[in-house]
Amino acid sequence: MKEVVEELEEKRKAATLGGGQERIDAQHNRGKLTARERLEILLDKDSFEEWDAFVEHRCTDFDMQDNKIPGDGVVGGYGTINGRMVFVFAQDFTVFGGSLAEAHAVKICKLMNQAMKVGAPIIGLADSGGARIQEGVVSLGGYADVFQLNALASGVVPQISVIMGPCAGGAVYSPAMTDFIFMVKDTSYMFVTGPDVVKTVTHEVVTAEELGGAVTHSTKSGVCDCAYENDVETLLMVRRFVNYLPSNNREKPPYRPTPDKSDRMEMSLDTLIPDNPNKPYDIKEVVYKIADDNEFWEIQPDHAKNIVIGFARMDGHPVGIVANQPMVQAGCLDIKSSIKAGRFVRFCDAFNIPIVTFVDVPGFMPGSAQEYGGIIKHGAKLLFAYAEATVPKITIITRKAYGGAYDVMASKHLRGDVNLAWPSAEIAVMGPKGAVEIIFRNDIGDEEKIAQRTEEYRQKFANPFIAASRGFIDDIIAPHATRKRICRSLAMLRNKKLENPWRKHDNIPL
Numbered sequence: 001m002k003e004v005v006e007e008l009e010e011k012r013k014a015a016t017l018g019g020g021q022e023r024i025d026a027q028h029n030r031g032k033l034t035a036r037e038r039l040e041i042l043l044d045k046d047s048f049e050e051w052d053a054f055v056e057h058r059c060t061d062f063d064m065q066d067n068k069i070p071g072d073g074v075v076g077g078y079g080t081i082n083g084r085m086v087f088v089f090a091q092d093f094t095v096f097g098g099s100l101a102e103a104h105a106v107k108i109c110k111l112m113n114q115a116m117k118v119g120a121p122i123i124g125l126a127d128s129g130g131a132r133i134q135e136g137v138v139s140l141g142g143y144a145d146v147f148q149l150n151a152l153a154s155g156v157v158p159q160i161s162v163i164m165g166p167c168a169g170g171a172v173y174s175p176a177m178t179d180f181i182f183m184v185k186d187t188s189y190m191f192v193t194g195p196d197v198v199k200t201v202t203h204e205v206v207t208a209e210e211l212g213g214a215v216t217h218s219t220k221s222g223v224c225d226c227a228y229e230n231d232v233e234t235l236l237m238v239r240r241f242v243n244y245l246p247s248n249n250r251e252k253p254p255y256r257p258t259p260d261k262s263d264r265m266e267m268s269l270d271t272l273i274p275d276n277p278n279k280p281y282d283i284k285e286v287v288y289k290i291a292d293d294n295e296f297w298e299i300q301p302d303h304a305k306n307i308v309i310g311f312a313r314m315d316g317h318p319v320g321i322v323a324n325q326p327m328v329q330a331g332c333l334d335i336k337s338s339i340k341a342g343r344f345v346r347f348c349d350a351f352n353i354p355i356v357t358f359v360d361v362p363g364f365m366p367g368s369a370q371e372y373g374g375i376i377k378h379g380a381k382l383l384f385a386y387a388e389a390t391v392p393k394i395t396i397i398t399r400k401a402y403g404g405a406y407d408v409m410a411s412k413h414l415r416g417d418v419n420l421a422w423p424s425a426e427i428a429v430m431g432p433k434g435a436v437e438i439i440f441r442n443d444i445g446d447e448e449k450i451a452q453r454t455e456e457y458r459q460k461f462a463n464p465f466i467a468a469s470r471g472f473i474d475d476i477i478a479p480h481a482t483r484k485r486i487c488r489s490l491a492m493l494r495n496k497k498l499e500n501p502w503r504k505h506d507n508i509p510l
């Protein structure tokens with residue numbers, strides 16, 4: 001017995017040391033923490049229960065039988081974040097470069113299956129050289145096993161990927177199938193093919209950072225949802241982020257009591273909208289001012305900035321916020337913003353998070369670039385996402401709600417539960433000038449006549465009254481009462497039940 005205990009201690013020590021002190025030092029010198037150090041920050045103190053620390057690979061090629069490290073390059077198990085259960089795995093770059101092989105993949109799959117059984121989120125910390133070259137196709141099979149479970153877990157438990165080192169080749173597709181991707185600036189990157197292959201195939205010279213660093217993916221591609229300066233900051237932010245999410249698709253999102261009164265008035269909102277309808281204002285000001293404790297967790301803040309998405313709490317309950325941003329491209333919907341918001345709406349709907357939508361949208365972005373890029377299909381993603389969503393949907397039109405974009409942005413017609421408008425709302429087929437130039441085309445050139453027609457149109461349509469008279473909006477509210485009205489609406493909707501017709505699954509325009 002004593003010998004077994006001693007052997008156990010030896011093995012545990014070996015597992016804890018991963019690839020050895022030299023490689024740990026190298027990891028630190030790159031500004032990165034080790035897998036275990038990362039889990040210590042991510043999880044509540046002393047909550048981590050490790051699984052499969054003694055798992056080893058069974059590869060015998062390239063003398064690998066003499067090169068076994070307990071744990072096989074991934075540290076996994078379960079623990080808590082602020083008292084709530086999560087499953088975690090952290091790839092250990094000090095062991096075979098964190099590369100994924102058969103045993104490594106089996107460990108991850110075991111955790112994912114268990115997370116689904118008990119209904120807890122799964123958080124993966126990626127830091128890996130990809131498929132373990134020595135194991136060849138067996139590694140590819142391991143990846144596919146993980147991909148399969150990513151698909152099965154989607155919409156069942158929240159899946160979060162944190163990219164904390166290399167993540168290249170097909171390996172990127174596991175994070176891509178999860179709900180949110182966090183990245184660490186300067187030390188992480190994601191790409192399907194690295195700079196060398198890019199150079200060979202396209203003769204383009206590009207660095208790993210330019211091709212797939214955190215800045216690239218949080219600004220240009222939108223692959224990354226949130227990027228932070230270093231490992232510690234990123235992990236602490238993930239801890240906070242999880243507080244907005246339910247543990248699974250059968251739960252409501254976690255309630256957090258707040259001293260912020262639900263009927264708090266915000267008088268400054270009454271003067272936020274400029275007199276000139278073409279002048280921008282910052283929609284985020286509205287979001288921050290109406291949210292509990294003025295807190296808003298913005299997702300993809302630097303990508304497709306013409307739409308703002310993220311989480312807030314209203315009267316203690318998490319909500320998803322979607323808001324057109326008049327500060328950027330006048331808040332027009334385009335390909336990127338439709339994809340960004342569409343995916344977010346679907347996440348909220350899958351996980352019982354009510355959606356609060358702020359509308360100030362002059363329409364879809366015109367132009368050949370958008371048409372050639374498929375704005376028809378991509379714009380339809382957001383429309384489809386809103387139309388199929390059965391969670392409580394509250395919509396506030398602050399100013400423009402023009403054309404098809406009016407319909408798309410959680411309108412009454414898409415089963416919006418509570419649709420409110422500020423007095424400044426303009427709900428019409430298009431803006432006054434554009435409308436007049438079409439229906440009074442013959443008057444173009446006669447500036448006085450056009451001005452008079454435009455004013456007539458503005459008087460008639462550029463207001464919320466016609467939509468209100470039809471019941472397309474439920475009430476016209478004072479901006480200062482927005483928080484109160486949203487909180488009351490959410491309380492009314494707390495037991496909302498709505499189901500879509502049975503089907504195998506829908507066919508969203510991908």
Ligand code: HXC
Pocket residue numbers: 023095096097098099128129130131132133134140143144166168169170171
């Ligand atoms: C086995 C690997 C490995 C891998 C790295 N290592 N990647 N071992 N399989 N895929 C090992 C190295 O041999 C080294 O071992 C240690 O990890 C650290 O690697 P370094 O190269 O010293 O580190 P660094 O200079 O930081 O470079 C990191 C790297 C580079 C950029 C990730 O290692 C690299 O390019 N690796 C190969 C990446 C790759 O081509 N992977 C396959 C992609 S295809 P020692 O013992 O010296 O410490 C793929 C397909 C997935 O992943 C398909 C899914 C469908």
